[in-house]
Amino acid sequence: MAVVTITYSDARAGAYKDAVAQGIAVWNANVSNVHIQKAASGQRADVQVIADPGWPRATLGPVRPGGSGTVWFGQEAVDEGYNVVRIAAHEFGHILGLPDIKPGPCSSLMSGSTGGVSCTNATPNASERSRVQSLYAGSAAPASRIVVG
Numbered sequence: 001m002a003v004v005t006i007t008y009s010d011a012r013a014g015a016y017k018d019a020v021a022q023g024i025a026v027w028n029a030n031v032s033n034v035h036i037q038k039a040a041s042g043q044r045a046d047v048q049v050i051a052d053p054g055w056p057r058a059t060l061g062p063v064r065p066g067g068s069g070t071v072w073f074g075q076e077a078v079d080e081g082y083n084v085v086r087i088a089a090h091e092f093g094h095i096l097g098l099p100d101i102k103p104g105p106c107s108s109l110m111s112g113s114t115g116g117v118s119c120t121n122a123t124p125n126a127s128e129r130s131r132v133q134s135l136y137a138g139s140a141a142p143a144s145r146i147v148v149g
Contacts (some may be wrong), residue, residue, distance in 0.1 A: 002009040003032070004136050006063055006095070007039035008071075013053030023088025026122050027096065030115045030129050034136040036097065045085065047095055049073060056087050062097035069095045072101045083118040089122040097135040098128055 004060035008024070010017045024036045034131035046057075047069040056074035071091040078084060088110050096098075104111025108117035109128055115121065124132070 004034045005065060006036050006067075007035065007043060007065075008036060008047040008049060009039050009045035010049045010054060012051060013049040013073060016051055016088065018050070019084035019088045020049050020071075020073065022085045023090075023092055025090045025121060027092055027124070027132075028086070030124055031096075031132050031136075033133055036092065036095075040140075047071060047092075051075070058091040058094035060097065060099060061095045063095050071095060077113065082113065083120045083122065086115075086120060086122040089124070093124060093128065093132075096132045098124075106142050 008020075010020050013020050028035055036047075046063055046065060046067050049071045050073065052072040052074045054072065054074045055074065055076045056072060058071045059069035061067070061069055071094075073087065073091065077087055086109070088138050090109055098110050100112055101108050101110040103114040105114035106121050106127055108115070109121065109124045114144065
């Protein structure tokens with residue numbers, strides 16, 4: 001099975017660099033045919049992570065190598081008490097092609113804010129993992145340009 005590698009830049013992620021790295025590590029540990037890695041210095045990144053004062057949001061993928069996606073890591077959700085690693089993993093779920101599932105339980109990563117402020121689950125469930133595996137199996141379709149919250 002071929003592994004698709006997507007690169008990201010956290011140059012504009014501010015204080016969220018560690019949370020982003022942890023959220024990405026969750027995806028890398030849970031799917032086998034797509035891998036997200038930090039772009040090398042001077043390398044064009046497929047995904048930009050930007051610290052933002054608003055609500056978190058991201059381009060709805062699946063983003064492919066050579067594509068273009070953005071994660072806006074919103075301070076508003078952090079200020080309200082949402083878990084930063086869950087935010088990062090959820091927004092990268094969008095980059096990987098998953099829409100929001102609202103309302104939804106804490107056990108669904110893509111339930112986002114409807115999981116509640118006390119929800120710290122940053123791990124995709126079996127259905128979410130399977131969907132990403134399916135989206136990255138075989139084809140190299142271009143990335144979407146829809147932004148989701």
